[in-house]
Amino acid sequence: MIYNxxxxxxxxxxxxxxxxxxxxVLKRKxxxxxxxxxxxxxxxxxxxxxxxxFGNEQINSHWDDIDGIIALDKETIDLHIGRLKxxxxxIADEQIKLEDKRFFGLTLKALAKSIGNSKVYGSIALGAxxxxxxxxxxxxxxxxxxxxxxxxxxxxxxxxxxxxxxxAPKYQIEPKNNxxxxxxGGNDAIALGAxxxxxxxxxxxxxxxxxxxxxxxxxxxxxAEIVVEQAEDEIASINMAIGASYAGVRAMTGSSGGGxxxxxxxxxxxxxxxxxxxxxxxxxxxxxxxxxxxTEQADLKFVIASSPGEIxxxxxxLREPEDAFYQTIxxxxxxxxxxxxxxxxxxxxxxxxxxxxxxxxxxxxxxxxYLKDDEYINAKDYKRYELTKTGxxxxxxxxxxxxxxxxxxxxxxxxxxxxTESGEVxxxxxxxxxxxxxxxxxxxxxxxxxxxxxxxxxxxxxxxxYSPVKEAIKLLNGRSGNNNKYCSLVFGDVWPLPEKNLxxxxxxxxxxxxxxxxxxxxxxxxxREYTGIECNSSILKYDGRPISSQEIYSKLIGGEQ
Amino acid sequence: MNNEIFLTxxxxxxxxxxxxNILDALKQALIDLGKAPHEVLIVGGIGQAAKTPQYIxxxxxxxxxxxxxxxxxAAKIVNKRLTVIVNTGEGDSYGEGGNHFIHNIRRNVxxxxxxxxxxxxxxxxxxxxxTTDIGHVTDVQPNGSNNIPMNPVALAITLGAGFVARAFxxxxxxxxxxxxxxxxxxxxSLVDILQPCVSFxxxxxxxxxxxxxxxxxxxxxxxxxxxxxxxxxEWGDKIPLxxxxxxxxxxxxxxxxxxxxxxxxxxxxxxxDKIKEFMKDxx
Numbered sequence: 142m143i144y145n146x147x148x149x150x151x152x153x154x155x156x157x158x159x160x161x162x163x164x165x166v167l168k169r170k171x172x173x174x175x176x177x178x179x180x181x182x183x184x185x186x187x188x189x190x191x192x193x194x195f196g197n198e199q200i201n202s203h204w205d206d207i208d209g210i211i212a213l214d215k216e217t218i219d220l221h222i223g224r225l226k227x228x229x230x231x232i233a234d235e236q237i238k239l240e241d242k243r244f245f246g247l248t249l250k251a252l253a254k255s256i257g258n259s260k261v262y263g264s265i266a267l268g269a270x271x272x273x274x275x276x277x278x279x280x281x282x283x284x285x286x287x288x289x290x291x292x293x294x295x296x297x298x299x300x301x302x303x304x305x306x307x308x309a310p311k312y313q314i315e316p317k318n319n320x321x322x323x324x325x326g327g328n329d330a331i332a333l334g335a336x337x338x339x340x341x342x343x344x345x346x347x348x349x350x351x352x353x354x355x356x357x358x359x360x361x362x363x364x365a366e367i368v369v370e371q372a373e374d375e376i377a378s379i380n381m382a383i384g385a386s387y388a389g390v391r392a393m394t395g396s397s398g399g400g401x402x403x404x405x406x407x408x409x410x411x412x413x414x415x416x417x418x419x420x421x422x423x424x425x426x427x428x429x430x431x432x433x434x435x436t437e438q439a440d441l442k443f444v445i446a447s448s449p450g451e452i453x454x455x456x457x458x459l460r461e462p463e464d465a466f467y468q469t470i471x472x473x474x475x476x477x478x479x480x481x482x483x484x485x486x487x488x489x490x491x492x493x494x495x496x497x498x499x500x501x502x503x504x505x506x507x508x509x510x511y512l513k514d515d516e517y518i519n520a521k522d523y524k525r526y527e528l529t530k531t532g533x534x535x536x537x538x539x540x541x542x543x544x545x546x547x548x549x550x551x552x553x554x555x556x557x558x559x560x561t562e563s564g565e566v567x568x569x570x571x572x573x574x575x576x577x578x579x580x581x582x583x584x585x586x587x588x589x590x591x592x593x594x595x596x597x598x599x600x601x602x603x604x605x606x607y608s609p610v611k612e613a614i615k616l617l618n619g620r621s622g623n624n625n626k627y628c629s630l631v632f633g634d635v636w637p638l639p640e641k642n643l644x645x646x647x648x649x650x651x652x653x654x655x656x657x658x659x660x661x662x663x664x665x666x667x668x669r670e671y672t673g674i675e676c677n678s679s680i681l682k683y684d685g686r687p688i689s690s691q692e693i694y695s696k697l698i699g700g701e702q
Numbered sequence: 703m704n705n706e707i708f709l710t711x712x713x714x715x716x717x718x719x720x721x722x723n724i725l726d727a728l729k730q731a732l733i734d735l736g737k738a739p740h741e742v743l744i745v746g747g748i749g750q751a752a753k754t755p756q757y758i759x760x761x762x763x764x765x766x767x768x769x770x771x772x773x774x775x776a777a778k779i780v781n782k783r784l785t786v787i788v789n790t791g792e793g794d795s796y797g798e799g800g801n802h803f804i805h806n807i808r809r810n811v812x813x814x815x816x817x818x819x820x821x822x823x824x825x826x827x828x829x830x831x832x833t834t835d836i837g838h839v840t841d842v843q844p845n846g847s848n849n850i851p852m853n854p855v856a857l858a859i860t861l862g863a864g865f866v867a868r869a870f871x872x873x874x875x876x877x878x879x880x881x882x883x884x885x886x887x888x889x890x891s892l893v894d895i896l897q898p899c900v901s902f903x904x905x906x907x908x909x910x911x912x913x914x915x916x917x918x919x920x921x922x923x924x925x926x927x928x929x930x931x932x933x934x935x936e937w938g939d940k941i942p943l944x945x946x947x948x949x950x951x952x953x954x955x956x957x958x959x960x961x962x963x964x965x966x967x968x969x970x971x972x973x974x975d976k977i978k979e980f981m982k983d984x985x
Contacts, residue, residue, distance in 0.1 A: 342780055344776065366964065370776075376768075377769075382776065384772060385773075539740070539781075540740055540784045543738060546760055550762070551764055560714075
């Protein structure tokens with residue numbers, strides 16, 4: 142059983158607080174959660190909403206049909222009532238007049254006034270919500286105590302109690318009891334992964350929707366002993382991270398597409414200097430300012446091509462929060478192993494959708510720095526760019542070994558890092574750098590296969606579409622009768638492009654459809670370029686709103702006719 | 703002691719270029735300070751001056767044009783035991799890298815910034831730089847440069863830099879002394895080093911500078927900020943050399959307790975048991 146609740150209102154009404162209280166309360170009661178937020182790029186006014194899907198079975202996506210609306214203003218009802226189910230409900234203040242059997246006009250504002258704080262009326266509405274689902278008030282006090290100071294927490298609990306009296310139970314749902322799970326979004330998972338990987342330096346310039354990575358890291362600055370520096374611009378951010386990494390720590394930067402565009406020259410610097418670097422690029426609809434608070438997947442080709450000249454690099458598209466955590470750690474390990482830039486490609490949907498996931502297993506984490514300080518401790522000579530079979534040269538920490546110095550240069554250089562214009566050395570060095578890609582290819586993770594082995598249709602997608610595609614395929618293959626069967630490959634590692642699973646399944650199916658949140662089908666283009674495999678149709682969405690499993694399901698069924 | 707420990711390859715600079723003396727003075731300053739090559743990191747951007755890391759046996763980082771300060775401060779932040787020096791030109795420092803110049807003064811990381819200021823672009827063969835005087839004719843400014851020249855030392859003082867000096871490549875002994883003081887200063891220190899470009903600047907020649915420069919005397923008090931601003935505005939017939947302004951202020955490291963009191967970040971271990979606890983934020 143899964144329910145889908147929408148909480149809406151104007152910015153500045155405390156929507157995020159109300160939503161996060163409800164998420165935590167439901168999560169601690171043992172439900173699975175999947176929340177998306179839809180907010181406008183303004184601090185006050187406008188229309189913002191959260192959709193919280195909760196239930197006692199696995200939830201991989203948001204959903205369009207709504208079971209209930211908690212409306213903090215009239216506009217919320219007007220905008221979303223069309224999606225409300227026939228037997229759904231609307232909780233709002235009694236002053237909003239609405240002739241609808243689903244409408245519960247409650248004395249929210251009047252009660253808030255009597256409690257003595259107008260801001261608690263959201264908590265009164267939540268109290269009514271808890272009662273509608275026949276849940277008790279246990280655990281709520283604790284959640285409020287974590288959010289507010291004592292006096293405000295008490296008033297909010299009082300508000301819950303008052304709201305609880307206003308309605309009678311309407312639904313019955315048993316929790317799943319997965320209270321060990323954690324409730325987390327993609328950006329927090331990236332930040333936690335970076336800390337776990339031993340990142341000691343994060344420099345960035347604020348840009349939605351990447352800023353929350355910096356926010357979380359900054360909140361742990363002193364405890365984790367990580368320097369989080371707000372740079373003067375994105376060019377400084379990435380060049381600082383490269384400087385820190387050269388000096389010997391793990392370093393990272395992050396931005397969205399526009400900010401990343403400013404970093405591109407230095408992506409090449411990381412490749413040329415062979416200084417490891419991890420970059421989080423959290424996409425939003427571009428070009429330029431685009432839609433700052435919304436989602437898109439239109440930076441794939443840009444990111445893959447990001448650098449003048451030709452350098453080895455890796456691009457990992459993040460699929461869901463758990464993946465974001467482990468892939469961030471893997472990105473640091475691969476960046477260190479191959480001394481290359483590794484780009485983590487996320488998006489607003491992944492960043493801001495909060496989900497229950499299995500707790501991260503810190504015992505599984507392996508941090509390997511590949512520094513050769515110990516081997517060189519008594520060495521008389523050191524070549525930063527020593528030519529090797531794999532193209533990876535031994536790396537030491539500058540300043541650690543008396544007698545040895547580390548010289549890096551953005552000019553073409555010889556094995557010692559000295560400038561050269563020799564064509565022969567140039568070829569050797571260029572080959573050495575690009576050779577690393579051949580070894581990196583051996584370590585690629587194939588896209589996860591989802592669905593029926595003998596399917597008719599293969600869905601190709603990447604990154605954050607993993608969750609909605611997975612849920613849609615389950616629904617499609619679960620239909621009774623002799624229907625079209627589906628399978629899917631959702632790419633995480635996307636550059637270099639893993640080809641094995643792709644070639645295998647492309648041969649077996651009748652149709653190949655790419656589903657992407659961009660207008661030009663960038664993954665399909667990439668696949669065509671490197672494998673010759675063509676998709677015969679596409680589902681492309683680029684209005685800035687995340688595609689839901691329901692939308693994918695409907696569109697694929699629509700395509701069967 | 704001779705400066706052979708810092709010797710590397712031949713330089714690609716023109717004979718008579720001010721860079722030679724700046725490099726000599728730098729090596730001598732490091733020797734006087736008792737530094738070993740591995741203890742020093744020299745960072746450059748792009749340009750003739752920015753090739754300095756190529757010509758001295760220390761750790762070296764030749765990065766992107768205009769981007770010498772960001773990697774330099776970051777390297778110092780994570781390894782406070784390194785002596786970090788930026789050697790690069792005025793185009794790199796004040797033009798392409800102007801934003802980093804402004805904000806790293808605010809950041810006050812303990813690094814030293816030697817700007818080889820020849821009032822012209824040398825590597826790209828003779829265009830105006832941020833400090834080129836009005837009326838200076840070049841291939842790209844055929845009617846003479848129209849833009850108001852930047853005054854980096856006055857700018858640095860007003861932005862709050864704790865050490866601002868000017869030196870001249872033609873007076874190597876004085877340059878070395880200023881360099882030593884700049885390196886010893888705790889916090890960001892700027893030395894704008896006037897130098898002739900023998901190939902592309904036919905206006906501001908060795909003689910041009912030599913006729914105008916004079917040293918700030920014993921009576922000059924570099925702790926007086928308003929006087930320092932006044933002195934830093936002096937340009938034209940007379941150009942003062944020496945430490946224009948000096949003030950001890952807390953550095954980037956002083957303000958972050960784990961950087962100040964702990965070991966260098968390059969030495970610090972990841973405390974996974976402590977980090978595991980962060981998951982409680984999401985329960």
